[in-house]
Amino acid sequence: MEKMIEYILRFGNLNKQQIDFIESKATVLELRKDEYFSEAGKVPKYAGFILEGVFRFCYYNNKGTEVTHFFVDENNFVNDYQKFTDRATASEYVQAVTDAKLLVFSRKDWEDIANTIIDWDKIETKILNKCLTEAIERRSPLISEDATTRYLSFIEKFPALVNRIPLSYIASYLGITQQSLSRIRKNIR
Structure with a gap:
C-alpha cells in the first residue's frame, strides 16, 4: 500500500484522511502467470496498482497473430483506462507475464475516490499523461x-x-x- 501512496503523491498532495480513504477502497488481487487482468471482448473490471509482477498489453492483428505492444511492471498502475472509465468493451488483453499481486479498485470504488477527493481528477490526469508519454517514448524508436x-x-x-x-x-x-x-x-x- 505504501508504494502506491508514494506513487500517487508524486502527482499531487493528499492529507491523511484522503490517503486512508484511498487505502480503504483497495483490495488485493493475485494472478498466476498467463491469467488475464482484462480481456478483449469484455468490459474491464478494475484499475490496478502492481505490487509484484509484470503485465503485457496485447491483441490479435487481422492475420490472427498475437502482438504485444506494452509491458508494465511493479509500482505502476495497470488497466485499459479509457475502456474502464467508459464502461466499454476492451479490444486488447492485459495479461500477467509472471505471477502477480496487485491492489485493485472496482469502478465504483474508483468513482467514489473521484467524487470524494478534491482535485483527484488532476492527480488522475497527471498519472494518465505520464503513462501515455512513457508508452509513446517506448514505442516511437521501434518504428525506425x-x-x-x-x-x-x-x-x-x-x-x-x-x-x-x-x-x-x-x-x-x-x-x-x-x-x-x-x-x-x-x-x-
Whole structure:
C-alpha cells in the first residue's frame, strides 16, 4: 500500500484522511502467470496498482497473430483506462507475464475516490499523461530502428524485465519472429 501512496503523491498532495480513504477502497488481487487482468471482448473490471509482477498489453492483428505492444511492471498502475472509465468493451488483453499481486479498485470504488477527493481528477490526469508519454517514448524508436537496435534499446529501457519475460513476448513487442530474436541475441553475445 505504501508504494502506491508514494506513487500517487508524486502527482499531487493528499492529507491523511484522503490517503486512508484511498487505502480503504483497495483490495488485493493475485494472478498466476498467463491469467488475464482484462480481456478483449469484455468490459474491464478494475484499475490496478502492481505490487509484484509484470503485465503485457496485447491483441490479435487481422492475420490472427498475437502482438504485444506494452509491458508494465511493479509500482505502476495497470488497466485499459479509457475502456474502464467508459464502461466499454476492451479490444486488447492485459495479461500477467509472471505471477502477480496487485491492489485493485472496482469502478465504483474508483468513482467514489473521484467524487470524494478534491482535485483527484488532476492527480488522475497527471498519472494518465505520464503513462501515455512513457508508452509513446517506448514505442516511437521501434518504428525506425533495425531489429538489433530495437533489441538493444529494449535491454537498455527494460533491464529488469529482460530475464522475466518470455522471448516470444519480447519478439512480438519488437515486431520480429522469435527465431530472429534468437539470432540477434546469439550475435551480440
